[in-house]
Amino acid sequence: MSVEIEIEKDVVVVGAGPGGYSAAFRCADLGRSVDLVDLRGALGGVCLNEGCIPSKALLHATDSLRVVREAEDFGITFGEAAIDIGRLRSRTVSVIESLTGGLAHIAARRKVNHTVAKASFVDGKRIAVKGPDTDETWLFKSLIIATGSSPVVLQGWPEDERIWDAAAALEVREIPKHLVIVGGGIIGLEMACIYHGLGSKVTIIEATAQLASGCDKAAAQLLHKSLTARGCIIHTSTRVNEVRCLKNSLVVNCDGPLDGSADYTAGTALTIKASHVLQSVGRSANTKSLNVKKAGVAVDERGQILIDSTGQTNVKNVFAVGDVTGGPMLAHRAVHQGHIAAEVCSGHTADWNDAPVPSVAYTQPEVAWVGISEEQAREANISFGTSTFPWAANGRSLAHGTSEGFTTLVYATDSQRLIGATLVGDNAGELIAEIAHAIEMGSNLVDIAHTIHAHPTRSETIGMAAQLALGLCTDL
Amino acid sequence: MAIDLPIASPSTRIHAQKNRINLREVSATMKKEFIHAGDLSNYSFSAENYPPRESLGAGEVTPMSRVAQLTATNLSASQQIPAVTHHDAVDTTAVESLRRQLRDSESIKVSSLAFQVMALAKTLRQFPRFNASLIDNGENLWLKRDVNIGIAVDTPHGLMVPVVEHADQLGLSAITSTISDLAGAARARKLKPEQMQMAGLSISNLGVLGGRSFTPMINPPELAILGVMKTQMEPRWDGEQFIPVPMCPLSLTYDHRVINGADAQRFLNHLISLLANPRQLLF
Numbered sequence: 033m034s035v036e037i038e039i040e041k042d043v044v045v046v047g048a049g050p051g052g053y054s055a056a057f058r059c060a061d062l063g064r065s066v067d068l069v070d071l072r073g074a075l076g077g078v079c080l081n082e083g084c085i086p087s088k089a090l091l092h093a094t095d096s097l098r099v100v101r102e103a104e105d106f107g108i109t110f111g112e113a114a115i116d117i118g119r120l121r122s123r124t125v126s127v128i129e130s131l132t133g134g135l136a137h138i139a140a141r142r143k144v145n146h147t148v149a150k151a152s153f154v155d156g157k158r159i160a161v162k163g164p165d166t167d168e169t170w171l172f173k174s175l176i177i178a179t180g181s182s183p184v185v186l187q188g189w190p191e192d193e194r195i196w197d198a199a200a201a202l203e204v205r206e207i208p209k210h211l212v213i214v215g216g217g218i219i220g221l222e223m224a225c226i227y228h229g230l231g232s233k234v235t236i237i238e239a240t241a242q243l244a245s246g247c248d249k250a251a252a253q254l255l256h257k258s259l260t261a262r263g264c265i266i267h268t269s270t271r272v273n274e275v276r277c278l279k280n281s282l283v284v285n286c287d288g289p290l291d292g293s294a295d296y297t298a299g300t301a302l303t304i305k306a307s308h309v310l311q312s313v314g315r316s317a318n319t320k321s322l323n324v325k326k327a328g329v330a331v332d333e334r335g336q337i338l339i340d341s342t343g344q345t346n347v348k349n350v351f352a353v354g355d356v357t358g359g360p361m362l363a364h365r366a367v368h369q370g371h372i373a374a375e376v377c378s379g380h381t382a383d384w385n386d387a388p389v390p391s392v393a394y395t396q397p398e399v400a401w402v403g404i405s406e407e408q409a410r411e412a413n414i415s416f417g418t419s420t421f422p423w424a425a426n427g428r429s430l431a432h433g434t435s436e437g438f439t440t441l442v443y444a445t446d447s448q449r450l451i452g453a454t455l456v457g458d459n460a461g462e463l464i465a466e467i468a469h470a471i472e473m474g475s476n477l478v479d480i481a482h483t484i485h486a487h488p489t490r491s492e493t494i495g496m497a498a499q500l501a502l503g504l505c506t507d508l
Numbered sequence: 509m510a511i512d513l514p515i516a517s518p519s520t521r522i523h524a525q526k527n528r529i530n531l532r533e534v535s536a537t538m539k540k541e542f543i544h545a546g547d548l549s550n551y552s553f554s555a556e557n558y559p560p561r562e563s564l565g566a567g568e569v570t571p572m573s574r575v576a577q578l579t580a581t582n583l584s585a586s587q588q589i590p591a592v593t594h595h596d597a598v599d600t601t602a603v604e605s606l607r608r609q610l611r612d613s614e615s616i617k618v619s620s621l622a623f624q625v626m627a628l629a630k631t632l633r634q635f636p637r638f639n640a641s642l643i644d645n646g647e648n649l650w651l652k653r654d655v656n657i658g659i660a661v662d663t664p665h666g667l668m669v670p671v672v673e674h675a676d677q678l679g680l681s682a683i684t685s686t687i688s689d690l691a692g693a694a695r696a697r698k699l700k701p702e703q704m705q706m707a708g709l710s711i712s713n714l715g716v717l718g719g720r721s722f723t724p725m726i727n728p729p730e731l732a733i734l735g736v737m738k739t740q741m742e743p744r745w746d747g748e749q750f751i752p753v754p755m756c757p758l759s760l761t762y763d764h765r766v767i768n769g770a771d772a773q774r775f776l777n778h779l780i781s782l783l784a785n786p787r788q789l790l791f
Contacts, residue, residue, distance in 0.1 A: 474542055
């Protein structure tokens, strides 16, 4: 009979994505001794290694093709673009490596010990850590679960190299002739922009009536229209029944109104021949391998860990942050949750505080939103008003040769306090920060209308939308 | 994101959390929809001043009257005023003999408080800056046309300050009866709000109870208050011997932002000379 040796640990953080490393580093800054466990050798999780960061590098590369094309309108002409996907891949990898290397440095400076291993609960106080060089049981004082999420795998699909998930798509193994993207959420749409930019024919199949679920309806419609105008085929309210793998193609059988194509009659079944198919129908919480049941940690019906506003689970000294606790599954939400859990598990007072989380679709055009949308305000029966300033009336946009985009502010009628906003157009993701801050500071329309925005910038559209609502705008 | 919470910036919300302050309570107590960091320090300061009842040992709860709670708010405001108190005293021999004379020969009852009110009213006419209030963020002074004197009245349910209006235009017996009516109404809780407003200056007379000196607190937006204590016999050297003289202590608290010390003493000197020679008050 072997005697199990337990190693005593102070704080154990499972998962080294943005939520995990932020929690680990904050704990270390608060004087805790921290062990960070992740099966991946590099820190940064999905976000850095196969998500947010590589996709932004690829989007930047493909968007530069668009910029070059648009330069023709200004009389500047280049030759035919040549794409070396080997260099595209290595450039993306070097971006990832510089960021993960930075994280490793930050971790070392804080003496946060990174163990490459898989963790699974033994009970509410112990966790088994197994990896290439480790096979131990740790008795922890505090544990923070930050295991993140994985792409949902559609049931009943065949296995084939040509069927990708988001991580595979970001590897840019090749440029597909025809990429069918199943799922028109933010990730699917960003992939559509990348591969359409690289020259693939792109078809998007979305089960619901609207792209980018959670996004303002008018913004989703503008994005839909813009992607279609550039040649993407989009079928909304369409379901995939079956995918068959043939030698030279994949056959995707669908049901739906088939509104995205003129080739088909509405209501009939649609068969699409694809060279590759991308599954991007959402992400699910990673709780299975962690064996949370053994610790008694409560999860909801989707396997997402239930937490209070500090990240505390139902088990004492066990916290959870990030995607594993549900949505919105966004890195910046996980980072804030990580800081809060680190502080609370170290005896400090902190709380999520109901902060609004901005969302950005880094598509072309870019879409960003924060707070309460028009639809949500209506559903919640909030007395609200909206004000929209079209970017077609914005000098900076016109100077750049585009009139696409708008800024919509949502405000409470009584207090005129800003409660949400949606922006569509170049740099919308950067501009949304002003709105998030304004909401946090409790700004009302007058505050925003009387904040001087530089001219000519797209940020002016925020000030002007507020002025418009107050009847003070002289630019429309 | 909940929009039914009171509005506060992240730093204010975090400060509230760390100090276990409920923003909804702050909002309700201070009647504010938008809470600033400064509001929290005021709130937590006052909250810290009120200890939990468990920390106070054996005892029992008795409620503060509504009047006392309102007074507390005014007193806190008063404490923000940079105030100075001058202590002085007046010989009441002449006032007492005049009172006796009016009572015995003309059957007119005049209280000593009425003399003080009238003397104060006439002094205010001479010193208009004492019958004023600071306005426009302290940039201007509002000089009041009417001379109205507030009278602090001790009642079983708390301190009340009814106002004798146009005190400078009333005779001594009219002032006496007005004070008597107002004090009766105060004790019977029958004072109307408008009877406690628009005083130019107040007087707080503790004479019946005793005391040698105190520092009365200004009732803002007034600029000064006169405190009066119990008249007592004091020895005075007349050049050859000590003679007993009834002396009434006076304490004048004034707002030093508007009134300087020299003016305050001139004001007191004028008041004392009127009370020492009260026949001037009859005309």
